[in-house]
Amino acid sequence: MGVNPDIAGRVYPPSPAYEVGREKIREFAEAIGSSDPVHRDADAARARGYRDVIAPPTFAVIVAQRCDAQVIDFSMLVHGEQRFVHHRPIVAGDRLVATLHVDNVDTRGRHAMVTTRVEIADEGGEAVTTARSTIVVRNGGSAGGGA
Amino acid sequence: MSTTTTQAFDTVAVGDELPPVTYTVGRANLVMYAGASGDFNVIHWSDRIATAVGLPGVIAHGMYTMALGGRFVSEWVGDPGAVLEYGVRFTSMVPVPDDDTGAAVDFTGTVSAKDDEKRTATVDITAVCNGSKVLGKAQAVVRLP
Numbered sequence: 632m633g634v635n636p637d638i639a640g641r642v643y644p645p646s647p648a649y650e651v652g653r654e655k656i657r658e659f660a661e662a663i664g665s666s667d668p669v670h671r672d673a674d675a676a677r678a679r680g681y682r683d684v685i686a687p688p689t690f691a692v693i694v695a696q697r698c699d700a701q702v703i704d705f706s707m708l709v710h711g712e713q714r715f716v717h718h719r720p721i722v723a724g725d726r727l728v729a730t731l732h733v734d735n736v737d738t739r740g741r742h743a744m745v746t747t748r749v750e751i752a753d754e755g756g757e758a759v760t761t762a763r764s765t766i767v768v769r770n771g772g773s774a775g776g777g778a
Numbered sequence: 779m780s781t782t783t784t785q786a787f788d789t790v791a792v793g794d795e796l797p798p799v800t801y802t803v804g805r806a807n808l809v810m811y812a813g814a815s816g817d818f819n820v821i822h823w824s825d826r827i828a829t830a831v832g833l834p835g836v837i838a839h840g841m842y843t844m845a846l847g848g849r850f851v852s853e854w855v856g857d858p859g860a861v862l863e864y865g866v867r868f869t870s871m872v873p874v875p876d877d878d879t880g881a882a883v884d885f886t887g888t889v890s891a892k893d894d895e896k897r898t899a900t901v902d903i904t905a906v907c908n909g910s911k912v913l914g915k916a917q918a919v920v921r922l923p
Contacts, residue, residue, distance in 0.1 A: 659814040714865030
């Protein structure tokens with residue numbers, strides 16, 4: 632199907648809220664081998680000034696990739712670049728709303744490089760994380776559908 | 779028990795090197811990461827599919843390697859919440875054999891800049907597996923007390 636170059640510049644409607652669970656944070660921290668109690672012990676996190684346990688720096692990928700999936704077929708891609716800017720740490724109990732911006736589509740022969748920016752905020756509109764991805768969609772993959 | 783240390787803005791200098799760390803990546807880690815992250819791409823758990831698409835075998839999620847870099851910097855600075863910015867390029871893959879050893883990824887880091895006004899430091903990170911750099915332009919900006 633290929634990549635629809637017309638999606639460049641588009642902004643998609645905000646996602647339904649993703650509720651950040653304590654156990655999800657613990658599970659993610661365990662998967663990456665982090666033993667820091669700030670990810671699993673709410674009292675330890677509070678003692679360090681946080682409202683509850685906080686997420687590791689790349690946890691936001693869960694929210695960002697769900698959002699990217701609106702336009703990206705994740706079965707046929709190579710992840711080129713990833714960047715996070717954290718306006719504040721993600722904390723258990725957050726209800727995160729993600730808005731997808733397709734910043735660029737660069738078609739090179741049979742491949743296309745799609746640059747997305749997912750702006751993640753809490754339900755009150757406070758900015759939490761900006762996640763930028765550059766994804767190479769190979770021949771046979773698709774982005775943006777046929778529209 | 780925490781493995782973290784704590785850095786302070788006034789004692790960190792440009793040119794400081796982070797203590798190097800080697801993380802081992804085994805198949806079980808990839809299974810755990812797939813479940814934790816929701817990234818169930820088959821090339822991260824099936825040798826059959828991975829080799830069919832031309833890979834040497836199962837490879838680690840790029841985001842898993844990036845997460846290890848985030849852990850490396852977090853443990854050095856002493857607080858994962860102090861990582862304000864973190865970006866990487868995925869330059870090479872990490873093949874993870876189905877054995878008891880797994881793959882070794884060596885992380886090193888250097889403080890490349892300090893911002894006196896924001897009280898932040900920039901850390902340049904390298905991650906090497908089998909002699910290849912697996913992350914490019916990997917940089918984190920951390921806030922220091």
